[in-house]
Amino acid sequence: MLNRRNFLKTGITTGAAALPLVSKLDALDPVTFTAQEARADEKGTTGILVPLPDRLPPVDPATEPWQKRVRRVGQTNMTEHDPAVMNIEEWADYWHAMKVDVVYVSVTGILAFYPSKVPFHKHGKYLNGRDFFGECAAAAKKRGMRVVARMSPDLNWPDALAAHPEWAMRHKDGSPQLSTEDPRLFKTCMFSTYMDDYVPAIIHEVNSLYDVDCFYTNGWPPLGNLPECYCAICSKLPAPATPAYWRVFTERVLALWKRYDGIAKEKKADSFFFANSGGNVRGGPNLDQLGKIIEWFQADNQGRTYEDPAIWGCSSQGRVCNAVLDGKFAANVTAAYSTGNPGWRNASKAPDEIRMWFNETLASGMAPYCHFVGAEDGFGEDRRWQKVGLDYFNWTARHDAHWATRRSVANLGVVIGQSTQLLYPGPATMRTRTYMHETTQGIYDALLRGRFAFDYVHEDRLEPERLKKYRALLLPNVAMLSDRQCDQLRDFVRSGGSLVASFETSLYDEDLKPRPNFGLADLMGVSKAGDAVGTNGNPYYARIEKEGSGEPHEILRGFVDTNWIPGAQNRVPLKPINNPVLTVVPGFVRYPPELAYPPVPHTDEPAVVLRDDGASRTAWLAGDVERTYWITGHGDLLRLLHNTIRWALHDEQVVSVDGPGFIEMFCWETEPGYALHLLNYSNANAFHGWEQSVEPLGPQKVSMQLPAGVRVKQVELLRAEQTVPFRIDGQELRFTIPAVADYEVAAVTLA
Numbered sequence: 001m002l003n004r005r006n007f008l009k010t011g012i013t014t015g016a017a018a019l020p021l022v023s024k025l026d027a028l029d030p031v032t033f034t035a036q037e038a039r040a041d042e043k044g045t046t047g048i049l050v051p052l053p054d055r056l057p058p059v060d061p062a063t064e065p066w067q068k069r070v071r072r073v074g075q076t077n078m079t080e081h082d083p084a085v086m087n088i089e090e091w092a093d094y095w096h097a098m099k100v101d102v103v104y105v106s107v108t109g110i111l112a113f114y115p116s117k118v119p120f121h122k123h124g125k126y127l128n129g130r131d132f133f134g135e136c137a138a139a140a141k142k143r144g145m146r147v148v149a150r151m152s153p154d155l156n157w158p159d160a161l162a163a164h165p166e167w168a169m170r171h172k173d174g175s176p177q178l179s180t181e182d183p184r185l186f187k188t189c190m191f192s193t194y195m196d197d198y199v200p201a202i203i204h205e206v207n208s209l210y211d212v213d214c215f216y217t218n219g220w221p222p223l224g225n226l227p228e229c230y231c232a233i234c235s236k237l238p239a240p241a242t243p244a245y246w247r248v249f250t251e252r253v254l255a256l257w258k259r260y261d262g263i264a265k266e267k268k269a270d271s272f273f274f275a276n277s278g279g280n281v282r283g284g285p286n287l288d289q290l291g292k293i294i295e296w297f298q299a300d301n302q303g304r305t306y307e308d309p310a311i312w313g314c315s316s317q318g319r320v321c322n323a324v325l326d327g328k329f330a331a332n333v334t335a336a337y338s339t340g341n342p343g344w345r346n347a348s349k350a351p352d353e354i355r356m357w358f359n360e361t362l363a364s365g366m367a368p369y370c371h372f373v374g375a376e377d378g379f380g381e382d383r384r385w386q387k388v389g390l391d392y393f394n395w396t397a398r399h400d401a402h403w404a405t406r407r408s409v410a411n412l413g414v415v416i417g418q419s420t421q422l423l424y425p426g427p428a429t430m431r432t433r434t435y436m437h438e439t440t441q442g443i444y445d446a447l448l449r450g451r452f453a454f455d456y457v458h459e460d461r462l463e464p465e466r467l468k469k470y471r472a473l474l475l476p477n478v479a480m481l482s483d484r485q486c487d488q489l490r491d492f493v494r495s496g497g498s499l500v501a502s503f504e505t506s507l508y509d510e511d512l513k514p515r516p517n518f519g520l521a522d523l524m525g526v527s528k529a530g531d532a533v534g535t536n537g538n539p540y541y542a543r544i545e546k547e548g549s550g551e552p553h554e555i556l557r558g559f560v561d562t563n564w565i566p567g568a569q570n571r572v573p574l575k576p577i578n579n580p581v582l583t584v585v586p587g588f589v590r591y592p593p594e595l596a597y598p599p600v601p602h603t604d605e606p607a608v609v610l611r612d613d614g615a616s617r618t619a620w621l622a623g624d625v626e627r628t629y630w631i632t633g634h635g636d637l638l639r640l641l642h643n644t645i646r647w648a649l650h651d652e653q654v655v656s657v658d659g660p661g662f663i664e665m666f667c668w669e670t671e672p673g674y675a676l677h678l679l680n681y682s683n684a685n686a687f688h689g690w691e692q693s694v695e696p697l698g699p700q701k702v703s704m705q706l707p708a709g710v711r712v713k714q715v716e717l718l719r720a721e722q723t724v725p726f727r728i729d730g731q732e733l734r735f736t737i738p739a740v741a742d743y744e745v746a747a748v749t750l751a
């Protein structure tokens with residue numbers, strides 16, 4: 001019997017093109033298509049494989065900047081004490097044995113590590129006139145490693161404050177803002193002449209004295225939040241934490257960045273300046289604008305914290321980089337020391353956790369970067385991390401060709417909404433700074449569990465040429481969207497793309513000014529009927545409405561023996577539509593149980609609004625389903641998200657990975673061919689603490705549809721360091737990864 005499920009499987013094995021299959025499905029007898037049959041496996045591995053895009057033309061390495069070929073980065077973050085205790089030869093030998101291409105050496109700005117003559121660049125207490133920076137830089141150069149001159153412009157000492165009171169960040173009462181850990185240090189204001197005069201003076205001095213390859217500032221600009229300063233200059237700026245402030249903040253960051261970059265290039269054309277970056281989806285400065293000028297993205301994302309405990313923090317950062325860099329270089333700083341709060345700067349982290357952060361760095365397309373603070377006792381009181389790094393980096397060096405990623409092949413984009421992440425305070429029902437973080441974690445978790453290949457997309461990068469690779473875009477409560485961005489999303493849908501949006505998406509413009517109706521109302525077929533409704537007791541339910549045939553809609557497959565499913569914690573009420581698939585049963589009392597029943601059991605308020613014009617499909621979720629999934633873990637919400645996203649994608653996928661376990665996957669076009677990265681998160685510590693052990697996964701069956709004319713030479717598992725047999729049917733490549741410990745990379749080399 002031909003039903004939808006085995007029909008799809010037939011489609012896969014013959015490698016037929018996707019779209020004709022979808023249209024043929026319409027001819028199938030609907031009676032044979034039941035929810036249970038549609039998908040045997042909730043991981044969604046029975047979708048329709050679509051061919052990978054045609055390969056990009058080869059790149060001549062000689063045309064690429066030197067940092068594009070950097071594969072490993074090392075840093076001993078130098079302390080004031082190090083000139084007295086660090087064994088420079090041992091330090092240089094270690095990083096050389098790690099096969100790092102670049103080391104960071106501290107110049108600083110808080111304490112000079114060389115005999116600086118710049119006023120207020122205070123010499124460290126153990127420097128004693130020695131040129132510690134110069135000796136370290138020379139030891140690195142002697143071993144063929146490049147040198148990053150590392151500065152810290154964010155703090156300075158009382159003598160500088162006395163001479164330059166205008167350099168300080170100020171509280172509302174006018175008092176200087178001080179370091180919370182060492183109150184002798186004051187915080188410097190990035191709008192003051194400290195950044196115009198003092199920092200350039202140090203860059204000039206270092207450039208005149210030493211052979212360095214580039215300049216870096218730590219501690220500035222701030223990550224994931226915006227400064228709040230009431231000095232004479234800042235008092236004249238727009239109010240802190242507003243969209244207008246964010247714009248002047250970004251302008252100032254970019255202006256200083258370009259100026260410092262110009263100074264770096266005065267000596268060597270291929271030198272450059274870069275600064276502390278990261279902050280994940282929040283970022284700091286506008287990441288679209290930063291991405292256009294940056295030459296090295298320093299993802300200062302060193303490890304998990306109590307506030308951000310999910311294991312994929314590094315991968316998520318890599319996705320951000322991929323969204324804004326157009327293939328330029330990024331390195332993610334992995335702390336080999338103990339991150340968290342409290343954290344220990346001079347004690348090693350659990351080896352499995354260090355390795356997983358390196359794994360995520362590589363999987364998400366960044367260069368691994370090993371970092372430890374202080375060299376006490378020659379090269380560390382605690383040296384346990386050193387072998388972990390040494391083994392790992394030497395393993396990566398055996399497979400360098402496969403880390404040269406060209407582009408992600410994902411067909412699903414998640415609009416991250418950086419402005420919403422930074423500036424939106426949450427809905428009126430729930431003002432909390434963590435709101436968007438929880439929303440993003442919810443969609444991220446759901447996408448991993450569905451084994452979707454996805455990218456992040458920045459809201460300022462919605463041009464058609466960037467979006468054309470995506471079958472569908474997700475807008476998980478992207479509250480702030482400009483009129484222009486809404487127009488770009490309209491164009492995307494008009495050209496056949498699908499959209500899934502939720503809750504307050506497009507309810508605010510780029511200035512956080514509320515709109516009377518959603519900016520995407522016309523496109524998505526929704527209309528706001530009232531302000532956000534929260535939960536006091538039992539949240540709302542979503543009642544399953546039968547379509548004309550009596551069969552529930554495709555987004556409801558798998559929901560059997562129930563007339564309703566959970567709604568979400570918050571929703572924006574919508575005006576009624578024709579033939580809704582889910583309607584709202586308003587929330588009611590949770591306690592006492594005597595009153596825990598719906599006084600209004602049925603309404604015409606839609607909980608979901610769907611549109612389907614054949615090619616393009618749109619789905620609007622009235623509730624904050626992604627975030628509610630994250631905070632409850634409710635499987636019905638997960639299923640609804642999976643079904644809706646698959647429906648929007650027309651069930652199309654670019655790579656299928658079928659097997660047990662909770663994994664994250666990345667699939668890249670690489671210089672030699674393709675690389676499929678699988679990160680094994682099936683672990684008791686995936687959501688808290690550190691990885692303490694590895695729980696290996698069984699076989700993972702992989703299939704992907706290669707572009708026409710592409711031939712495969714071999715498939716190699718880089719962690720296992722063995723080749724595996726593969727099959728080609730038509731252009732469909734299939735192979736099995738027998739096991740995944742913490743991480744595996746299936747590297748496909750083309751003939």
Ligand SMILES: [Zn+2]
Nearest residue numbers: 189229231234
């Ligand atoms: Zn200020």
